[in-house]
Amino acid sequence: MVKAKKYIVQKQFDGLPKSTDLTIVEEELPPVTDGEFLAEAVYLSVDPYMRAMSDSVPIGETFLGTQVAEITQSKNSDYPVGKHTVAPFGWRTHTLSTGGPFPIGLPKAWIIPDPEGLPLSFYLGVLGMTGNTAYFGFLEICKPKPGETVVVSGAAGAVGSIVGQIAKIKGCKVIGIAGSEEKGKWLVNDLNFDNFINYKDPKFKEKLEELTPKGVDCYFDNVGGQISSEVLHRMNKHGRISVCGSISTYNDKEVKGGYAEMGGFGVTLLVLAGVVQSDIVSKQLKMEGFMVYQWWDRWMEGIEQNKKWIKEGKLKCSETVTKGFENTLKAFVDMLQGGNTGKAIVQI
Structure with a gap:
């Protein structure tokens, strides 16, 4: 036994x-x-x-x-x-x-x-649920184009670090949001992100504006909350937002502003606060949550592509x-x- x-x-x-x-x-x-x-x-x-x-x-x-x-x-x-x-x-x-x-x-x-x-x-x-969350959740929802500006929150985490690298592979300018200078240096120096913003910086909003002079075309959101609301304010017309999670609210009993993710596995049942709805309407934004297993019939596609990028030295x-x-x-x-x-x- x-x-x-x-x-x-x-x-x-x-x-x-x-x-x-x-x-x-x-x-x-x-x-x-x-x-x-x-x-x-x-x-x-x-x-x-x-x-x-x-x-x-x-x-x-x-x-x-x-x-x-x-x-x-x-x-x-x-x-x-x-x-x-x-x-x-x-x-x-x-x-x-x-x-x-x-x-x-x-x-x-x-x-x-x-x-x-x-x-x-x-x-x-990277070769499992996490990698496929990044691969499908970013490419299928955001549909990035070369030269576009992509912002990734939770950028030093498992999914965000892969999303940013895929965005670079696709020819985008990538800005990562994370919580320490050490993580920021890793994103820029090791993973080839173009810029980094520490979400704890009291001048976060000003730095976001400075680094996105042409606005934001794609946003991959792992954190929710006020940080994500600030990014939505910078979105360009017809911008695309892929909502993977809202880790900033997971331990909260109440939503304190912005929006919160109430599910899991990249699922989103959104509770929207008024601070973002005007941007969604006026800029005609596409904002979509997802379940990574909705691409189960293509599961090995994501794994094999990520493996190929790893072997080519494009994905760390x-x-x-x-x-x-x-x-x-x-x-x-x-x-x-x-x-x-x-x-x-x-x-x-």
Whole structure:
């Protein structure tokens, strides 16, 4: 018999998650039956959407999340022993599964193709949901044109750092918004962003105006709130806004201005405040939220293209790795507070 460790919900989050909200318990798994496989977690993902969707996890249930796992036993020919799979098994070390479909998010567990020398952890980031969120969410909604000005909020995070690089590949001027000078230097010096603005700068509005003399054509929004409202004021006529998330509001009980994202997985159910509606109307803006899995039928397209750009040296990846299953909640809270550069993951 295999014993699994898992995080279960003790109490719904109230503001920033606390150590008492989740607890680690052991579970003895039954033998593998026909159609099932047993997977052992190798890497766990911690992402902003988990905070937005945390209230959907009942008390006593395993906390949500995606992982890369090695298949160690199998009675399902679609999931052979020795292969690695990406699946939303949640924060747990071992899982019995048929491969899906799952209640929310990922339609089914998918097998990682030949990684071609790249780290397996990339399949939780640039070569997985994160990379496809950037690839499809930016290209399909913003439809950038060479020479256009693109602004990316949460630019030093997992999705934003990829979006900005894709925008540069497409010939755009790219301005990243992040929360420290160190992150800003990384965006400009390492990832080839044209400019950076620290959202904590009291002169944020003035700097945004200075760096966008011709206005903003495309905005990829990861943060929501007042910062995003300021960017919308700078949008050009027929500008496009792709709303991926609103991390600035995830730990708030009430919307304080601008707009807030109320879903997850790049989902947006928008609650608009009056400060942005006039811009949307007068500038005839296109503002769209999305579910990354709406492009499930093209899933490998995004992965293969991002892999190609990595091998060509056009797309760089950064990970913030926390080691140890018992440190998963800490990694999650650190990520929500901006402690990560690039993709935040946990190595089991």
